[in-house]
Amino acid sequence: GNSVTQMEGPVTLSEEAFLTINCTYTATGYPSLFWYVQYPGEGLQLLLKATKADDKGSNKGFEATYRKETTSFHLEKGSVQVSDSAVYFCALSDQTGANNLFFGTGTRLTVIP
Amino acid sequence: DAGVIQSPRHEVTEMGQEVTLRCKPISGHDYLFWYRQTMMRGLELLIYFNNNVPIDDSGMPEDRFSAKMPNASFSTLKIQPSEPRDSAVYFCASSRTEGNTIYFGEGSWLTVV
Numbered sequence: 001g002n003s004v005t006q007m008e009g010p011v012t013l014s015e016e017a018f019l020t021i022n023c024t025y026t027a028t029g030y031p032s033l034f035w036y037v038q039y040p041g042e043g044l045q046l047l048l049k050a051t052k053a054d055d056k057g058s059n060k061g062f063e064a065t066y067r068k069e070t071t072s073f074h075l076e077k078g079s080v081q082v083s084d085s086a087v088y089f090c091a092l093s094d095q096t097g098a099n100n101l102f103f104g105t106g107t108r109l110t111v112i113p
Numbered sequence: 114d115a116g117v118i119q120s121p122r123h124e125v126t127e128m129g130q131e132v133t134l135r136c137k138p139i140s141g142h143d144y145l146f147w148y149r150q151t152m153m154r155g156l157e158l159l160i161y162f163n164n165n166v167p168i169d170d171s172g173m174p175e176d177r178f179s180a181k182m183p184n185a186s187f188s189t190l191k192i193q194p195s196e197p198r199d200s201a202v203y204f205c206a207s208s209r210t211e212g213n214t215i216y217f218g219e220g221s222w223l224t225v226v
Contacts, residue, residue, distance in 0.1 A: 034214070043204060043219040089156070093215075100146070100169075101215050103156040 002027045006090045006104030013080055013111050021075040021107045023064075023090035031092040033057075033066050033073040034101065038087045047075075047088070080111045115139070117218035119205050125224045131193040134221045136205030137186055146215065147180055147190050148204040156204075162188065163210075195225045 007022040025033065035047040035057070048057030053068035062077045073090060090104040118137040126132055138145045146161040160170040165182045173180070177196070182188040192199055202222050208215040 036217075044206075044217040046214055046216070049214060100158060100161060105155050 002031065002092060002094050002102045004090050004092055004102055004104040007107050008105075009087075009107040009109070011107060011109045013109070015082055015111055015113050016079045017111075019075070019077040019080045019084075019109065021088055021090075021109070023073045023075065023104060025071050025073065025090075025092050027071075027092055027094070029094075031094060033064070034091045034093065035062070035064055035073070035075050036089040036091060036103075038089065038106070040086070044089065080109070082111045082113055085109055085111050117205055117207050117216055119203075119218035119221050121221055122219065123222045123224075125226065126195055128196055128225055129194045130225075131191065132195045132199075132223060132225075134190040134203050134205075134223070136188045136190070136218060138188070138205070138207030139216055140186070142207035142209050142216075143185070144208045144210065144215075145182060145188050146204075146206040146208075147188070148206060148217075150202040150204060150220070151200075159190070159203075192223075195223075197225045200224050 003026045005024050032051045034049045036044040037047045038044050048059040050057040050066035053066055056065045064073050064075045087106045087108045089106045091101045094100055120135045143164050147159040149157050149159055159172045160180045161168055162182045178192055180190045202220045204217050204220045206215045206217045
């Protein structure tokens with residue numbers, strides 16, 4: 001079946017620190033992989049995605065590379081800001097046409113000045 | 114382009130009352146999803162539609178929950194009667210068949226007292 005395992009939170013970092021949030025997946029076939037972000041009091045926003053192996057998704061300084069050999073899609077950012085404080089969700093799409101998403105449990109990031 | 118539009122954004126209701134949540138998907142999208150988010154269970158898919166037809170409602174928790182999509186631009190999620198354990202954020206989302214990105218609304222924050 002399809003599932004996503006995400007790094008447990010919460011994560012607290014100082015401003016300008018390096019961020020890694022681990023995500024691994026189990027899937028049949030060749031899923032697309034996503035990172036969504038949820039800022040306090042808001043809905044989920046697509047942060048980045050990758051649709052095939054070795055693709056790198058990037059947005060707002062965040063990056064994640066689709067690693068088929070390790071079934072991973074770790075989120076990274078070189079220098080976090082206070083405004084990056086949010087909950088980050090890793091997800092995969094089962095590519096059955098419905099594009100239904102399977103979400104990880106979310107990782108709460110707090111960046112302190 | 115307008116995103117997924119949900120209403121109400123916030124609702125507080127008494128136990129036993131009927132609750133109706135509304136969603137307008139992105140124009141041209143043929144898939145519509147309803148998700149529920151709680152602290153205990155994270156993000157759960159309740160039901161999804163394709164071309165206004167319910168495809169998978171296995172995530173609907175019980176008969177008190179029902180969802181309809183009378184046309185391509187409108188869907189409702191109804192809870193009758195509501196219970197305190199239904200308190201959650203309910204997200205509507207939509208996508209296109211040929212795309213593989215699901216776009217979320219800002220959510221309806223429901224509190225049942």
